[in-house]
Amino acid sequence: MPVVKTKPSNKTRSRRARVKDQQSAGDDFPHAYVVRGEQPTHVLVPVEEYEELIKADMARAAIAKLEDPSTEWIDFDDAKLQLAADRISAARKAAGLTQAQLGKKLGLPQSQISRIERNPDRTTVRTLKRIARALKVDVRALLP
Numbered sequence: 001m002p003v004v005k006t007k008p009s010n011k012t013r014s015r016r017a018r019v020k021d022q023q024s025a026g027d028d029f030p031h032a033y034v035v036r037g038e039q040p041t042h043v044l045v046p047v048e049e050y051e052e053l054i055k056a057d058m059a060r061a062a063i064a065k066l067e068d069p070s071t072e073w074i075d076f077d078d079a080k081l082q083l084a085a086d087r088i089s090a091a092r093k094a095a096g097l098t099q100a101q102l103g104k105k106l107g108l109p110q111s112q113i114s115r116i117e118r119n120p121d122r123t124t125v126r127t128l129k130r131i132a133r134a135l136k137v138d139v140r141a142l143l144p
Contacts, residue, residue, distance in 0.1 A: 083144040084120040
């Protein structure tokens, strides 16, 4: 395993770290340890092994979240509707329009635009297509 060595500055010369290669019986890869004094402080591992460790840690965190009784669950269809509402609102804001301005472009009252952004399931595909055209986005960009 290549080790990059740098010349320490005068400030760090007294706390110089050294690198030790250590391999336990049965290890496939030798691991280099950074040691200060007699205490190991860091382990150098191959990138592939590091990525596997990160994936395993993410999996443990996800399992803990799934098993946590305080985790709040929402219905998948409700989540899709909320995502659509967020996308419609974000597209309007990205176009630099207020709800009233978008409503005026479409010939709809501001209150209807607000309702559509809160509850997109209560509107028609035709209206969603009109909104998409007014915002110059593909209607699929508004829906999950």
